[in-house]
Amino acid sequence: MCGIVGYTGKAEALSPVLEGLRRLEYRGYDSAGIALVVKAGEPLWIEKRAGKLGNLEEILGDTVPASHSGIGHTRWATHGGPTDTNAHPHLDNEGKLALIHNGIIENYVELRAELEKRGHIFKSETDTESVVHLLSDARKSHNGDLAAAMRDVCGQLRGSFTLLAIHADEPGRIVGARRNSPLVVGVGDGEMFLASDVAAFIAHTKRALELGQDEVVDITGDSVVVTDLSGKVLPLKEYEISWDASAAERGGYPHFMLKEICEQPKAIADTLIGRLSGLDPAITEGIDLAGISKVVIIACGTAYHAGLVGKYAIEKWANIPVDVELASEYRYREPSVDANTLIIPISQSGETMDTLMAMRYARSHGARVFSVCNTNGSTIPRESDAVLYTHAGPEIAVASTKAFTAQLIAMYLLGLHLGRVRGTISAELAKEIEVHLAELPSKVEQVLETVEPLRALTRKFKDASSMLFLGRHVGFPTALEGALKLKELAYMHAEGFAGGELKHGPIALIDQGTPVVAIMPAEGSLLAEKMASNIQEVKARGAIIIAIADAPLASADHLVRIPTTHEFLQPVLSVVPLQVIAYEMAIARGNDVDQPRNLAKSVTVE
Ligand code: F6R
Numbered sequence: 001m002c003g004i005v006g007y008t009g010k011a012e013a014l015s016p017v018l019e020g021l022r023r024l025e026y027r028g029y030d031s032a033g034i035a036l037v038v039k040a041g042e043p044l045w046i047e048k049r050a051g052k053l054g055n056l057e058e059i060l061g062d063t064v065p066a067s068h069s070g071i072g073h074t075r076w077a078t079h080g081g082p083t084d085t086n087a088h089p090h091l092d093n094e095g096k097l098a099l100i101h102n103g104i105i106e107n108y109v110e111l112r113a114e115l116e117k118r119g120h121i122f123k124s125e126t127d128t129e130s131v132v133h134l135l136s137d138a139r140k141s142h143n144g145d146l147a148a149a150m151r152d153v154c155g156q157l158r159g160s161f162t163l164l165a166i167h168a169d170e171p172g173r174i175v176g177a178r179r180n181s182p183l184v185v186g187v188g189d190g191e192m193f194l195a196s197d198v199a200a201f202i203a204h205t206k207r208a209l210e211l212g213q214d215e216v217v218d219i220t221g222d223s224v225v226v227t228d229l230s231g232k233v234l235p236l237k238e239y240e241i242s243w244d245a246s247a248a249e250r251g252g253y254p255h256f257m258l259k260e261i262c263e264q265p266k267a268i269a270d271t272l273i274g275r276l277s278g279l280d281p282a283i284t285e286g287i288d289l290a291g292i293s294k295v296v297i298i299a300c301g302t303a304y305h306a307g308l309v310g311k312y313a314i315e316k317w318a319n320i321p322v323d324v325e326l327a328s329e330y331r332y333r334e335p336s337v338d339a340n341t342l343i344i345p346i347s348q349s350g351e352t353m354d355t356l357m358a359m360r361y362a363r364s365h366g367a368r369v370f371s372v373c374n375t376n377g378s379t380i381p382r383e384s385d386a387v388l389y390t391h392a393g394p395e396i397a398v399a400s401t402k403a404f405t406a407q408l409i410a411m412y413l414l415g416l417h418l419g420r421v422r423g424t425i426s427a428e429l430a431k432e433i434e435v436h437l438a439e440l441p442s443k444v445e446q447v448l449e450t451v452e453p454l455r456a457l458t459r460k461f462k463d464a465s466s467m468l469f470l471g472r473h474v475g476f477p478t479a480l481e482g483a484l485k486l487k488e489l490a491y492m493h494a495e496g497f498a499g500g501e502l503k504h505g506p507i508a509l510i511d512q513g514t515p516v517v518a519i520m521p522a523e524g525s526l527l528a529e530k531m532a533s534n535i536q537e538v539k540a541r542g543a544i545i546i547a548i549a550d551a552p553l554a555s556a557d558h559l560v561r562i563p564t565t566h567e568f569l570q571p572v573l574s575v576v577p578l579q580v581i582a583y584e585m586a587i588a589r590g591n592d593v594d595q596p597r598n599l600a601k602s603v604t605v606e
Pocket residue numbers: 300301302303304346347348349350351352355398399400401484485488602603
């Protein structure tokens with residue numbers, strides 16, 4: 001939520017800042033802005049525009065002055081609408097200090113009132129602007145030391161923030177800080193980067209530095225100093241970025257989402273690599289599983305749906321109770337949690353505020369935390385006892401696809417592992433599931449090869465007012481995920497239901513011609529029969545059935561065949577057509593596929 005980038009070094013700053021913003025635009029696209037330090041004694045150069053980055057790029061022209069340090073911001077609006085004035089960077093009254101921010105400053109109302117009393121003039125409705133005025137005063141009282149001023153200001157702020165600041169009189173210097181919001185340093189050759197996400201600078205360097213909670217970073221082209229809020233210098237924690245620059249490019253696909261749908265066989269294979277050879281203690285290294293009596297999965301959105309599938313697998317294979325909680329609800333109901341609870345946060349970004357806060361709540365009550373995450377060095381895995389990384393690579397489209405299937409794989413691996421550790425799964429069944437897991441990449445490939453007709457079919461329903469998704473067992477969370485994808489991409493009413501629940505109310509939604517996507521349980525299973533009855537119930541009331549099934553189905557108006565697999569693993573295959581339906585529907589309805597309205601990836605505010 002909000003993309004932040006800073007560059008200082010030998011190159012002209014505009015180009016890496018713009019490039020970083022392009023790569024971070026998935027984090028918010030309500031406005032974009034850039035500030036550059038030109039030369040000591042000269043004013044800052046600043047431009048900002050409401051709307052997508054393209055609006056800003058259009059007005060840049062040839063008038064941008066030479067500069068070797070600058071900051072850029074792409075916004076997902078929280079306080080104040082998406083206008084030019086509310087766009088970042090924000091300036092102090094002298095126009096010499098520029099600041100960008102990701103997060104929410106909770107005490108901004110008090111700060112603003114106090115600053116206005118002191119004569120500061122506010123131009124925007126943002127919470128951020130209070131910080132730039134505060135920083136301006138603090139810099140003066142710290143004799144022009146921007147890093148000391150930043151430490152002082154961070155101590156006065158409540159809420160979550162990543163902040164980057166530059167000053168007109170200090171070319172080459174950028175000072176940043178973070179609390180509950182992401183910031184990474186990229187270490188180049190004679191150049192340094194600061195960004196919300198490594199994607200911003202991955203084309204320039206693979207060397208990155210982690211920044212912890214309440215740390216302040218002070219960079220020039222060839223130096224980096226990290227301190228805590230007391231000013232104590234901290235050791236640098238460097239790591240190598242494993243992602244390839246090309247992974248963050250569209251690579252010939254019309255949209256990142258389509259590319260990411262098609263990358264799923266690789267994401268699954270990479271997540272499985274080295275993890276299918278029987279009991280591997282490395283999977284949960286760092287965490288003691290003895291005495292665990294309950295598992296609680298916490299996550300949001302798509303990751304929550306992966307957790308729901310995980311519940312079926314973990315309960316069955318490891319014979320342990322599993323609750324799956326929406327992270328945003330969990331912490332505020334003060335649930336019972338103790339040292340025998342295993343908390344599993346699932347997060348693609350590793351920065352989702354609701355998930356992070358829920359996890360911190362559980363941790364502070366003694367729970368052990370084992371996270372599932374796709375982003376190395378992000379906050380959630382850093383604060384966990386152990387982590388199982390999914391290897392989906394960078395996911396740029398706002399709607400999650402390959403990260404979801406990789407999260408499903410992580411759930412299965414964990415279910416198997418816990419089953420083995422607890423002695424609740426037979427060696428034969430564990431082996432059988434491993435064989436099925438290993439076959440998934442090629443089976444997803446098969447699904448991708450056969451979904452083309454689904455694209456034309458989807459377009460037929462483009463004017464439908466609603467689309468319903470039905471599933472049973474692990475097909476139920478899959479139905480929820482199908483509906484979520486359609487809502488976020490097609491801006492169409494969509495809901496997922498458990499097949500057996502329909503007649504308890506939702507069946508009233510069915511009308512003549514209502515499209516219903518039915519995710520069929522594995523052929524021959526008892527649930528397949530039950531689901532067939534549910535299909536008849538809606539068909540009798542006028543629904544048009546699009547079935548996703550591993551066998552022929554006479555009652556289906558349209559059938560999408562998927563390969564057979566172990567019944568618990570089916571969501572990995574059945575979700576792919578659902579992703580394609582949402583993708584195609586977005587195009588048919590003229591929507592922005594990669595940046596759907598009102599959304600942003602990596603939700604770093606509560
Ligand atoms: C939907 C989607 C979101 C995320 C959710 C959690 O397509 O992407 O629902 O799944 O915001 O994000 P992470 O996994 O980064 O914690």
